Structures are given as structure tokens and as C-alpha cells.
Amino acid sequence: MGKDWKIRKNTEIELTGRGRISIGDGMITRSGVSILVDGGDLRVGDHVFFNHGVSITCLKEISIGCGCKIGNNVVIVDHDHDYRGSLEDMVSSPVFIGNRVWIGANAVITRGVSIGQGSVIGAGSVVTGDIPPYCVAAGVPARVIRYITEGCGESESCGESESCGSRRGDLQACLPGLQPAERKERRDIGCVEDRR
Numbered sequence: 001m002g003k004d005w006k007i008r009k010n011t012e013i014e015l016t017g018r019g020r021i022s023i024g025d026g027m028i029t030r031s032g033v034s035i036l037v038d039g040g041d042l043r044v045g046d047h048v049f050f051n052h053g054v055s056i057t058c059l060k061e062i063s064i065g066c067g068c069k070i071g072n073n074v075v076i077v078d079h080d081h082d083y084r085g086s087l088e089d090m091v092s093s094p095v096f097i098g099n100r101v102w103i104g105a106n107a108v109i110t111r112g113v114s115i116g117q118g119s120v121i122g123a124g125s126v127v128t129g130d131i132p133p134y135c136v137a138a139g140v141p142a143r144v145i146r147y148i149t150e151g152c153g154e155s156e157s158c159g160e161s162e163s164c165g166s167r168r169g170d171l172q173a174c175l176p177g178l179q180p181a182e183r184k185e186r187r188d189i190g191c192v193e194d195r196r
Contacts, residue, residue: 002027002046011035019058024048024066040078040092045099060092060111065099071123072105079111098133107142118148 002025010031015021017039024046032053035042040058045066053073056062060078070076079092093112097103101115104123115121115131122138122145131137134148 005029008033014038029054051105059090061094062097063095064097065101065117067100068097069102071103071107074103074105074107074109076109077111104138120148 002023004026005023006028008029008031011029011033013021013035015037019037019039020041021035021037021044022042023044026047027044027050028048029050030052033050034054035056035058037058041061042056042058043063045064045068047066048064048068048070050070051072051074054070054076055074056076058078062076062078064070064076076095076097078095079090082089082091091111095109095111096114097109098115098117098119100118101121102119103109103115103121104125106124107121108126109115109121110126110128113127113130115127116133116135118134119131120136121127121131121142122136124140125138125142126140127137128141131142132144135144136146136148137144139145
């Protein structure tokens with residue numbers, strides 16, 4: 001377990017069965033966050049932010065990379081019911097969320113998906129398939145609507161970089177939610193390995 005967490009009231013973390021949780025440094029949760037690990041393996045990288053009402057249920061494996069921003073009321077699950085069986089029959093597949101992913105409010109991340117590093121998931125989206133790195137995906141089901149210039153993540157000032165173009169007033173999706181000084185500091189953070 002990491003250090004320097006900021007966990008607000010009404011955050012619930014429940015571990016049952018042979019479940020395992022690994023959480024890096026600097027995790028922040030707002031109120032109403034619910035994390036249930038029932039026999040699965042949940043890994044959360046350094047400096048991950050969970051906004052109000054986030055719900056994570058892990059029966060098999062969920063991996064969330066470092067520097068991720070998870071919006072209000074996002075649901076992340078690695079399982080669902082087998083419609084042919086009883087209510088107790090579950091189908092589980094791992095979920096991998098890369099480093100520096102930004103997931104907008106009310107999005108749903110379903111079992112068996114990978115979201116590539118540096119991507120942005122639009123508010124209200126339902127992710128049912130893999131999302132490549134450095135893109136913006138939105139919709140039901142979520143589809144790539146544009147790609148983010150990959151070199152942008154290395155730029156000191158995304159909004160002023162020639163390779164990125166002007167992003168002021170846009171999503172500023174280079175490293176979502178990070179100011180230029182924070183980008184420099186966080187380059188050497190031990191992050192969850194991108195499995196793509």
C-alpha cells in the first residue's frame with residue numbers, strides 16, 4: 001500500500017475472499033467512492049484521482065495506471081452476468097486502464113477492455129471494446145472520435161507546442177488535469193506497466 005492518500009468520508013473499500021488490492025502513492029478519493037474486490041486483483045497506480053460516486057467491482061483483475069482521473073459516478077467492472085445461467089453465474093475478464101487516462105463523468109467501463117495510455121473517455125460513454133492510446137473516445141458504445149498527438153505527452157507546454165497545436169478551450173488532453181510543472185515532476189513516477 002502506498003502513502004499520502006486523501007480519502008474523503010463515505011469511501012468504502014471492501015476486500016473479500018482471496019482478493020488483493022495494491023494502491024500506489026497519492027491516491028485521492030472524493031465522497032461516495034465504492035471499491036469491492038471479491039476474490040480478484042485490483043491494482044491502482046500512483047496519483048490516481050477518484051471523483052464522487054465512483055464504483056469499482058473486481059472479481060478477476062482490474063489495473064488502473066498512474067496519473068488517471070476518474071470522473072463522477074464512473075462505473076468500472078470486470079464481470080457481468082451470464083444471461084443463460086442463474087443470477088450467481090458471472091463472466092469475468094480483466095480490465096486494463098493505462099497511465100494518464102481521463103474518464104469523464106457517468107462513463108461505464110465493462111469487462112475485458114483495455115484503454116490505452118493518455119486517452120480520454122467522454123462523459124456518459126460505455127466502453128465495450130479496446131480503446132487505443134492517445135485518443136478521445138465517446139458514445140454508446142464508445143468509439144474513437146479523434147487522436148491526440150502522441151508527442152504532446154512529452155511537451156512542456158501542450159497548449160503552446162507546435163506538434164500539438166493550440167488546445168486552449170479544447171480538451172487539453174495531453175496529460176489531462178496536469179499543469180506543466182506537474183507534468184515535469186511526474187515523468188519519473190513508478191507507473192503501472194502498459195500491457196498493450
